[in-house]
Amino acid sequence: xxxxxxxxxxxLSKLRDRFVCGYRNIMxxxxxxxxxxxxxxxxxxxxxxxxxxxxxxxxIMAQDGTVVHCMPGYWNxxxxxxxxxxxxxxxxxxxxxxxxEPQKKALFAQEQLRHIQTxxxxxxxxxxxxxxxxxxxxxxxxxxxxxxxxxxxADWHDVPKEAFKxxxxxxxxxxxxxxxxxxxxxxxASFVNYGSHHYDxxxxxxxxxxxxxxxxxxxxxxxxxxxxxxxxxxVTNVAASKPATSYxxxxxxxxxxxxxxxxxxxGYARKGDWVKADRVANYMLEKSPGSPTGHEMKAVIAYGxxxxxxAYFHSYNAIRMGSKHPTIVGIYQKSxxxxxxxxx
Numbered sequence: 001x002x003x004x005x006x007x008x009x010x011x012l013s014k015l016r017d018r019f020v021c022g023y024r025n026i027m028x029x030x031x032x033x034x035x036x037x038x039x040x041x042x043x044x045x046x047x048x049x050x051x052x053x054x055x056x057x058x059x060i061m062a063q064d065g066t067v068v069h070c071m072p073g074y075w076n077x078x079x080x081x082x083x084x085x086x087x088x089x090x091x092x093x094x095x096x097x098x099x100x101e102p103q104k105k106a107l108f109a110q111e112q113l114r115h116i117q118t119x120x121x122x123x124x125x126x127x128x129x130x131x132x133x134x135x136x137x138x139x140x141x142x143x144x145x146x147x148x149x150x151x152x153x154a155d156w157h158d159v160p161k162e163a164f165k166x167x168x169x170x171x172x173x174x175x176x177x178x179x180x181x182x183x184x185x186x187x188x189a190s191f192v193n194y195g196s197h198h199y200d201x202x203x204x205x206x207x208x209x210x211x212x213x214x215x216x217x218x219x220x221x222x223x224x225x226x227x228x229x230x231x232x233x234x235v236t237n238v239a240a241s242k243p244a245t246s247y248x249x250x251x252x253x254x255x256x257x258x259x260x261x262x263x264x265x266x267g268y269a270r271k272g273d274w275v276k277a278d279r280v281a282n283y284m285l286e287k288s289p290g291s292p293t294g295h296e297m298k299a300v301i302a303y304g305x306x307x308x309x310x311a312y313f314h315s316y317n318a319i320r321m322g323s324k325h326p327t328i329v330g331i332y333q334k335s336x337x338x339x340x341x342x343x344x
Contacts, residue, residue: 004045004046004047004074004077005046005074005075005076005077005080008077009077010077010081011077011080011081011084014081014084015084018088019060019084026057029188030189031054031188031189031192031193032054032055033052033053033054033055033195033196033197034197045286046074046076047074047130048074048126048127048128048129048130048167049073049074049075049076049079049123049126049127049166049167049168050072050073050074050075050127050129050167050168050170050171050194051073051074051130051133051167051195052073052074052195053072053073053167053191053192053194053195054192054195054196054197055073056072056073056074057070057071057072057073057188057191057192058070058071058072058075058080059183059186060084060087060091061183062091062094062095064182065182065183065184066094066180066181066182066183067178067180067181067182067183067186068087068090068091068094068180069083069086069087069090069175070171070175070186070191071083071171072167072171072191072192072195073167073192073195076123076126079123079126079127079168082123086111086115089111090108090111093107093108093111094180101180104179104180105179105180106179108176108179108180109176109177109179110176112172112173112175112176112179113172113173113176115172116168116169116172116173119168123168124166124168127166127167127168127169128161128164128166128167129145129161129164129165129166129167129194130195132196133194133195133196134159134164135196136194136195136196137164137194138152138159142193142194144165144170144173144174145164145165145170145194146163146164146165147162147163147164147165148162148163149163151163167194170194174190174191175191178191261280261283261284262284262293264280265277265280265281265284265297265300268280269300269301269304272304274301274304274305277297277300277301278301280297281294281297281298281301282294284297285298290321291321292317292318292319292321292322292323292328295314295315295317295318295321295323296314296315296318296323296325296328298310298314299311299314299315299318299328299331299332299335300327300328300331302314302335303315303331303334303335308334308335308338309335311331311335312332312335312336312338315328315329315331315332315335316332318332319332
């Protein structure tokens with residue numbers, strides 16, 4: 001969210017010029033979600049509006065702590081910008097002394113529902129529920145997230161998207177039920193209850209040694225409680241201390257995780273365990289899209305499975321990105337010949 005939306009214009013300028021920003025660590029709150037390990041050195045990715053509602057909530061509040069709006073999960077920067085403008089208008093209603101509190105609450109609910117109609121087709125398209133969140137809503141009978149229960153077949157995998165409400169609708173309908181509530185009384189658990197508690201990235205299928213090294217980079221391990229001071233390094237009275245050779249959480253040693261992943265990959269490849277090898281390759285491609293490593297791995301897998309056109313594609317990309325690995329060069333030459341022969 002920080003890299004994908006909050007740091008993008010026009011949101012960045014709006015937050016800087018018109019809002020006082022802060023954060024609270026919700027990691028130990030019962031409603032918070034868990035999507036496995038997020039390495040501190042991992043890439044930032046964008047997703048659909050409202051994805052990850054249990055992991056993050058962006059509250060917009062008045063100075064007295066009254067919630068004027070809340071955006072659960074990730075939001076596209078353009079859509080978030082429009083919602084911030086909407087929140088600003090609601091804030092003006094809350095601050096208007098000529099309106100009674102009951103009238104303000106009625107206006108709040110009315111405007112939340114009315115705002116749904118202003119959303120463009122693009123906003124709606126960006127707000128489709130994630131597949132695992134649809135499954136969560138179906139299995140847990142989250143009725144206010146279901147648009148048409150009759151469209152849901154016995155096998156939920158074949159359910160059409162029209163059976164579920166989009167997250168932009170869920171957001172405003174749920175906000176309408178908590179009009180101008182103080183943050184201390186806001187029911188966050190019910191508000192975010194359309195997303196799965198846990199997103200399974202199949203980390204359990206990785207080798208223990210590989211998993212241990214990835215876990216050592218877990219971003220959660222460098223977080224601290226919101227009200228606690230950041231721990232400071234212990235200072236000792238030593239005249240000339242040697243350079244540090246230990247790295248807490250290994251945050252300063254991301255290359256060691258990559259080396260472990262590469263070593264693990266070659267172990268899988270030698271055993272012909274292409275399923276596990278492919279998981280490592282996908283991880284490396286996502287983590288370092290500009291590095292040849294992921295393409296090297298994909299080339300080895302494809303060649304090992306006699307998919308020569310695919311092996312040629314990935315080996316070519318790996319070499320183009322700077323790979324000089326003799327195995328990859330060999331795969332490039334052999335797969336190019338094999339692919340050409342197959343084409344004839």
